[in-house]
Amino acid sequence: MTEDARHFKTELAIIGSGIAGFAASIFALNRQLDCAQIGNTGAVAYTTGYLDLLGKTEDNEGAFKNTHDNPWDGLKQLRTTHANHPLSQIPQADIEEGFKQFTAFLGECGIAYTSPGVNNITALTPVGTLKKTLCLPATMAAGPKAFAAKKKCVIIDFKGLKGFSGRQVVANLIDQWPALSTQRVSFPEMLSGEIYPEVMARALEVPATRVKLAELLKTAAGEAKIIGLPAVLGMHSPDTVRTELERLAGLEIFEIPTMPPSVPGIRLREMFEQVFPQKGVTLIPQQKVTSLTFNDQGAQLSLADNYGPITIDTQAVILATGRFLSGGLEAHIEGIEEPLLGLPVTQPADRTSWYHEKYTGPTGHAIHKTGIEVDSSFRPLASDGTPFDERLFAAGIILAHQDWIRGRSGAGIAIATAYKAVEAVEKFLRA
């Protein structure tokens, strides 16, 4: 095969295909910016599908013990205690607008989400514990409602499916939800051996599989009118699959996230990969940008895929490359580095202070607050404290001063900072 050098020109190049990168493309489309997105496979396939804004903040000892029913009140508190947290830099109206545009886009493209409200939703985790989140896929929305009303409900799990146990969910919730029980069924046509959520989800896109499963669910539900299932209700049209199963089984049905890799994350990734090119985004999925340089005309990105080298000339860049899991930051013996541009990384003074002695300690680990610094326009800073380049912007969890895991704020940081970065890019390009 001969290799063809391909060359693209765009106004904005977004590096990263996590929630921050995808959100940045949505906001760029909404602002009629010409954009390209390049992203290697990343953490989005692991996400539960929940869009957290802020579930917890730190108390005076630095322990994440303040739980927030109202994330907007939590943000007010965060602004006074942690002024350098990325969410503290963003007005509430912009965070709300970012969530509204993001969830509206998902709904228009076939994956309905609940709208951001005043209060957090108390949602179920894969193991039957509870967490606070702001928005969830419509396929999961009936679960928290059934929990709040303590309705009679059966959690269904499947023979051969690892990583989701109805018994575990019930054991963890039974004190708060006495009318909860569990039943195990065999997934149609997958009667022996290990079975996988992704394969089950694709099988449920086929109407005949839904008919067979509905019969099994009817029997398993007994007298309950509502059942919870692991998140396997279709890959490309989950809302249709759920509605159809509900109709066939005569039950209300909700999904519960599974352990990663998870269908709700893969759904998002596959949906974006399908719709972005149709909407005019130059999308180069599953690839890594190997070099990014700035010159008099703008910036140039280099990468390669199976067909050969690609260069992208652009007037602005958003770096949304995540942290360690996605390769946006790298941990070395000498310290933590940002590998693409060598941006300075705010980090603990030495390696021995990366982790707290107690792994599950409530204060978390200092390494989880490492990241790059940005100015008020979300431009990464060089070591002298000035913008690294006026054409470079950043978004997502690569930003310093936040522990999104303990703060329950992964998607919130990604969406809100992407909203602000794209806003700043538009201002820069149209100045």
Ligand SMILES: Cc1cc2nc3c(=O)[nH]c(=O)nc-3n(C[C@H](O)[C@H](O)[C@H](O)COP(=O)(O)OP(=O)(O)OC[C@H]3O[C@@H](n4cnc5c(N)ncnc54)[C@H](O)[C@@H]3O)c2cc1C
């Ligand atoms: C197990 C797990 C569960 C989660 N559950 C939740 C949840 O319940 N609720 C919630 O709100 N959030 C959750 N998250 C967090 C969420 O999925 C995102 O990780 C988070 O929102 C941060 O998004 P991000 O886009 O900044 O970074 P990431 O998601 O890490 O994405 C970074 C992207 O950059 C790409 N990249 C890196 N370097 C390059 C390069 N050189 N060239 C091209 N691409 C590159 C990576 O491949 C990746 O696609 C979960 C994450 C994990 C891992």
